[in-house]
Amino acid sequence: MLEYLAGALYHIFNLSNFLLMTLGVSVGIIVGALPGLTATMALAVLVPFTFVMDPATGLMTLGGIYVGAIYGGCISAILINTPGTPSAIATTFDGYPLSQKGKGEHALVAAAFSSGVGGVIGALLLMLLAPLLVEVALKFGPPEYFWLAVFGLAIIATIAANSILKGLIGGALGLLVSTVGLSPIGGAMRFTFGFYQLQAGIELIVALIGFFCIPEILGMVEEKISNKQKIKRFVTKKGVAKEVIIYLLKKPILLIRSAIIGAFVGIIPGAGGNVAGLVSYNEAVRWSKERDKFGTGVLEGVAASEAANNSEVGGSLVPLLTLGIPGAPPAAVLMGALLLQGLRPGPDLFLQHGAITYTFLLSLVVANIVMFILGFYGSKYIARVINIPVSYLAPLIAFMTVIGSFSIRNNMLDVYIMVTMGFTGYILRKLEFHPGPIVLGMILGPIAEKGFVQSVMLVSSTGSVAKVFFTRPISLVLIILSVVSASWPFIANWWRKKKEAAGEVTSSGQS
Amino acid sequence: MVNRNIVFSIIIILIALGAFYNVGNLEMDSSIFPQVTAVILVILNLLHIFKHIRKDKKKALLNDVNFSGLITMALGIVIYVIAIKLIGFLVASLIFLSLFMWLLNENRKKQPLKAFIQCIFVASLITFGFYGIFQHLFLIPLPQGVWF
Structure with missing residues (x-):
C-alpha cells in the first residue's frame, strides 16, 4: 500500500485532477442540497461525464460527487426541514430546531465540520479494512463466490425492503435481468431477441440511470412539489464558526463513535446513509447525559447524524472494491463506473490496478477536506439553489438521463432500455418493491451464475454436492451469515417490540 | 377491483x-x-x-396523485425519446425542455409571456450547452434525425 501513496498524492494534487475533484464535490453538494435529488441520482446522471476521463481522474471526480452529495443533504435538512438526500433525515431532528432558534449558522458549521471529520475517518477505515478483506477474497473459489452472492441478496432483501418476500422477489428479478446476453460460462446467447446490442447484456449504468432517475422525475411531477418555503438569507456572525468547532472538538468520542457506526453500517449491503445517520443519532441520545435536550436543537444531534452519514461513504466502498458488492445504492453506480473503465471490483483492483485504486482511496480523504472547506465557506450561498423550481429540474433531469444513457455506448437502444427500466422502477416502487434488491440482483447475477455453474461442474467431477457447496470453511461462514441475515427481521421485530415496551423509538429506512 | x-x-x-x-x-x-x-x-x-x-386492503395504484401531470410527463419522455430518431437530438431536446418547463411553470397563468421567454431561454441554454460539451469536448456524436 505504502509504495502507491506517493504516486497517489502526485495524481491527486495534479492541478487538473484536483480541480475536477473539487468541481465534483461542488456539484455533489448542490445536487445533494436539492430536495428530491439523491446522491445515487447525482452519480448516475454524471457518470457519463467522467468516463471520457482517465480512470483515476474519473473515479476521483465521482468520489467527490458522492462525498459532496451526502453532505449537501444537510443544508436543506437544517434550513427547511426537508432532507436533501435521505441520508440527512436524522439531521433534521436537531438541525431544523436550531435554525428556528436563529442558530442556522451554528447547525451548518457543525454539519460541515462533523461531515468532514466523519468522512475522513470513514475513508481511512476504508484504506485500512479493504486490503484485509482482499486477503480473504483471494481465498475464494467458485462455491465461495456463489455463497457470497447469496449472502449479499439475503442481507439486502431483509434490510432494504419492508416485506422480505418482496425483497426476495426483487432480488430474483434482478438475477433474471442479469442473465440477458452471452452466458458467462457456456457462451450461449440468451434473451437478446435478435438485438445484437444486447449480446453484452444490459449495461449496468443504463439500468441504474433509469431505475434511480425516472421514478424521481415522475415523483416530482406527481406530488407537485413546490418550494413555497423560500430560504431566508441569514447574516453570518463573527466567532460562531470558531465557537462551534471548539465545542465539537471537546466531544471527540461523539465524533469518533458516530463515524465508526457510519462506516460499519456502510459496509452492510442495503443499509445506506439514512440508516447510518439514524442509528448514530439513536446512540448519541442513548449515551448522552442530557437526553431530553435532543430534538430541541442541540449541536450533538447534528454532529452525530452528519459524521455517520459521511463516514458511511467510505464504509459502503469496502465491500464494493474488495468483493464487488456495493454497500449502498450510490456505491452501485460507482460499480457501474468502474466496469465502464474496464476495472473489475475484487482483489485484482488492489493487486493489478493498485496505483489507480489507492489514488481513488486517498482522494476520498482529500475530497472530504475539500468538502469541509466548501461547506464551511459556501453553505450560505449553496442554500440559495434550494430555491430552483421543480419546473426546471424535472425536465432537466429527464434530458440528462437521455444524454447520459445514450453517450455510454452511442446507442439509442440503451436510451429505450433506460426509459423502460425507469417506468418499471416507478411501478415497482408503487407496489412497494425497493429498488435496492433488484439492482443488487443485477450486479450479483454474473458472480452468482459463474460461481454456481463452476460449482455444479466441480460436483460432477468430484461427485459430492456437500464437499463442493457446504463443507468448505469460508462457504460455511457465508451460509451461516446468510441464514442469520434471513432470520434477522424476525429477531429485529422481537427486539423492537421489546424496546417499544420500554418506550424507546427505533427507526429504519432506505437510502 | x-x-x-x-x-x-x-x-x-x-x-x-x-x-x-x-x-x-x-x-x-x-x-x-x-x-x-x-x-x-x-x-x-x-x-x-x-x-x-x-389478507389485503384494496388500494388504488395511483391514490391521491396528480394523475394528469404524471401521464403527461411519462408520455412526454416516451415521445421525446422516439422523436430523437426522427428530428434529431438537438431539436427534440429543445422542444421537450421548453414545453415541459413551461407546462410545469407555476407562473404561466399569471405572467404567460415572461414564463414563456424564461423557459425558451433556459431550455436553449441547457440544450446548446450540453450539445457543445458532448459534441466538441467529449467528441461523442449525438444522434441526428432522419428528417433534419
Missing part, C-alpha cells in the same frame, strides 16, 4: 415461465442458472399471491 399485487405476481410468473422455456434448448451450463432463477421466481410469486389472497 382486482388486486394489484396479484396481477403483478401473475405477470412475473408468466415472464419467468417464458424465460424458462426460452433457454430450454441451450446447453446446460448456459441454461441452468436462468432456469433455477425462474423456478425461484415462480415459487416466490406464488407465495406472494397466496399472501395477498388471504
Whole structure:
C-alpha cells in the first residue's frame, strides 16, 4: 500500500485532477442540497461525464460527487426541514430546531465540520479494512463466490425492503435481468431477441440511470412539489464558526463513535446513509447525559447524524472494491463506473490496478477536506439553489438521463432500455418493491451464475454436492451469515417490540 | 377491483415461465442458472399471491396523485425519446425542455409571456450547452434525425 501513496498524492494534487475533484464535490453538494435529488441520482446522471476521463481522474471526480452529495443533504435538512438526500433525515431532528432558534449558522458549521471529520475517518477505515478483506477474497473459489452472492441478496432483501418476500422477489428479478446476453460460462446467447446490442447484456449504468432517475422525475411531477418555503438569507456572525468547532472538538468520542457506526453500517449491503445517520443519532441520545435536550436543537444531534452519514461513504466502498458488492445504492453506480473503465471490483483492483485504486482511496480523504472547506465557506450561498423550481429540474433531469444513457455506448437502444427500466422502477416502487434488491440482483447475477455453474461442474467431477457447496470453511461462514441475515427481521421485530415496551423509538429506512 | 399485487405476481410468473422455456434448448451450463432463477421466481410469486389472497386492503395504484401531470410527463419522455430518431437530438431536446418547463411553470397563468421567454431561454441554454460539451469536448456524436 505504502509504495502507491506517493504516486497517489502526485495524481491527486495534479492541478487538473484536483480541480475536477473539487468541481465534483461542488456539484455533489448542490445536487445533494436539492430536495428530491439523491446522491445515487447525482452519480448516475454524471457518470457519463467522467468516463471520457482517465480512470483515476474519473473515479476521483465521482468520489467527490458522492462525498459532496451526502453532505449537501444537510443544508436543506437544517434550513427547511426537508432532507436533501435521505441520508440527512436524522439531521433534521436537531438541525431544523436550531435554525428556528436563529442558530442556522451554528447547525451548518457543525454539519460541515462533523461531515468532514466523519468522512475522513470513514475513508481511512476504508484504506485500512479493504486490503484485509482482499486477503480473504483471494481465498475464494467458485462455491465461495456463489455463497457470497447469496449472502449479499439475503442481507439486502431483509434490510432494504419492508416485506422480505418482496425483497426476495426483487432480488430474483434482478438475477433474471442479469442473465440477458452471452452466458458467462457456456457462451450461449440468451434473451437478446435478435438485438445484437444486447449480446453484452444490459449495461449496468443504463439500468441504474433509469431505475434511480425516472421514478424521481415522475415523483416530482406527481406530488407537485413546490418550494413555497423560500430560504431566508441569514447574516453570518463573527466567532460562531470558531465557537462551534471548539465545542465539537471537546466531544471527540461523539465524533469518533458516530463515524465508526457510519462506516460499519456502510459496509452492510442495503443499509445506506439514512440508516447510518439514524442509528448514530439513536446512540448519541442513548449515551448522552442530557437526553431530553435532543430534538430541541442541540449541536450533538447534528454532529452525530452528519459524521455517520459521511463516514458511511467510505464504509459502503469496502465491500464494493474488495468483493464487488456495493454497500449502498450510490456505491452501485460507482460499480457501474468502474466496469465502464474496464476495472473489475475484487482483489485484482488492489493487486493489478493498485496505483489507480489507492489514488481513488486517498482522494476520498482529500475530497472530504475539500468538502469541509466548501461547506464551511459556501453553505450560505449553496442554500440559495434550494430555491430552483421543480419546473426546471424535472425536465432537466429527464434530458440528462437521455444524454447520459445514450453517450455510454452511442446507442439509442440503451436510451429505450433506460426509459423502460425507469417506468418499471416507478411501478415497482408503487407496489412497494425497493429498488435496492433488484439492482443488487443485477450486479450479483454474473458472480452468482459463474460461481454456481463452476460449482455444479466441480460436483460432477468430484461427485459430492456437500464437499463442493457446504463443507468448505469460508462457504460455511457465508451460509451461516446468510441464514442469520434471513432470520434477522424476525429477531429485529422481537427486539423492537421489546424496546417499544420500554418506550424507546427505533427507526429504519432506505437510502 | 382486482388486486394489484396479484396481477403483478401473475405477470412475473408468466415472464419467468417464458424465460424458462426460452433457454430450454441451450446447453446446460448456459441454461441452468436462468432456469433455477425462474423456478425461484415462480415459487416466490406464488407465495406472494397466496399472501395477498388471504389478507389485503384494496388500494388504488395511483391514490391521491396528480394523475394528469404524471401521464403527461411519462408520455412526454416516451415521445421525446422516439422523436430523437426522427428530428434529431438537438431539436427534440429543445422542444421537450421548453414545453415541459413551461407546462410545469407555476407562473404561466399569471405572467404567460415572461414564463414563456424564461423557459425558451433556459431550455436553449441547457440544450446548446450540453450539445457543445458532448459534441466538441467529449467528441461523442449525438444522434441526428432522419428528417433534419
